[in-house]
Amino acid sequence: MYQHLGQVDTPQRHPRSLEHRKARILQKLPDLSETVRGTLSEEYLTCGHSTCRCHTEGQKHGPYVYLQTTLAPGKNRRVVVPRDLVPRVRGWVQNYRKLKELLETVTEINTEIIRASRGPQAHAAGRRGRRGPR
Numbered sequence: 001m002y003q004h005l006g007q008v009d010t011p012q013r014h015p016r017s018l019e020h021r022k023a024r025i026l027q028k029l030p031d032l033s034e035t036v037r038g039t040l041s042e043e044y045l046t047c048g049h050s051t052c053r054c055h056t057e058g059q060k061h062g063p064y065v066y067l068q069t070t071l072a073p074g075k076n077r078r079v080v081v082p083r084d085l086v087p088r089v090r091g092w093v094q095n096y097r098k099l100k101e102l103l104e105t106v107t108e109i110n111t112e113i114i115r116a117s118r119g120p121q122a123h124a125a126g127r128r129g130r131r132g133p134r
């Protein structure tokens with residue numbers, strides 16, 4: 001049966017169904033060693049030779065592909081990706097995003113498992129710990 005992903009108050013909420021969903025996610029996990037965090041960008045550049053076509057005809061060199069990774073807020077690392085490695089690095093970037101997405105989904109499912117597994121006491125504790133109107 002079709003099930004909307006954002007919907008939680010359904011039979012899917014049963015812990016066993018949630019475990020099945022996790023098992024399906026694990027089958028889709030990309031290879032950890034084939035990942036890299038960052039974004040790829042392309043640039044066209046001019047060289048140091050003033051007589052080169054990049055200066056005389058406006059035909060710049062490139063594209064040069066860069067991998068940029070944020071190391072801290074406002075601090076980025078940038079490396080040039082050799083041309084023959086570009087397709088592989090594209091795959092790494094995609095794998096990283098997919099992995100992160102799947103991890104988030106596992107977090108959502110496990111949170112549902114916690115919610116679905118707790119008894120009346122836990123419900124009371126959950127209410128006591130909550131701030132503001134529900």
Ligand SMILES: [Zn+2]
Nearest residue numbers: 046047052054
């Ligand atoms: Zn040039």
